[in-house]
Amino acid sequence: MTNFAVMLSRQLGRPVLDRTGLAGKYDFLLTFTPDIGSCSQPADGRAAEATNPSDAPSLFTTMQEQLGLRLEPIKGPVEIIAIDHAEKAGAN
Numbered sequence: 001m002t003n004f005a006v007m008l009s010r011q012l013g014r015p016v017l018d019r020t021g022l023a024g025k026y027d028f029l030l031t032f033t034p035d036i037g038s039c040s041q042p043a044d045g046r047a048a049e050a051t052n053p054s055d056a057p058s059l060f061t062t063m064q065e066q067l068g069l070r071l072e073p074i075k076g077p078v079e080i081i082a083i084d085h086a087e088k089a090g091a092n
Contacts, residue, residue, distance in 0.1 A: 001026070004018070005017060017076075028066070030059075031066075032056050032061075
């Protein structure tokens with residue numbers, strides 16, 4: 001489920017935490033309509049877009065209906081990297 005959370009993070013463009021407590025490997029196929037502005041290609045080959053976007057529900061609906069998992073928005077700390085200075089590398 002940790003790898004699935006990483007894939008969802010890429011698809012949604014925001015952090016997704018795995019709080020399922022589920023261990024092990026799972027094999028499933030999701031069919032959903034990506035939101036406008038989402039990645040056009042799924043993060044891994046297991047997730048798939050619908051052939052006709054109007055035929056499939058949103059990712060949030062798909063998660064609930066096909067997997068019984070719910071994505072909940074929460075507020076919490078987020079790890080960031082800040083670059084405060086950069087210089088051109090010198091010749092060796």
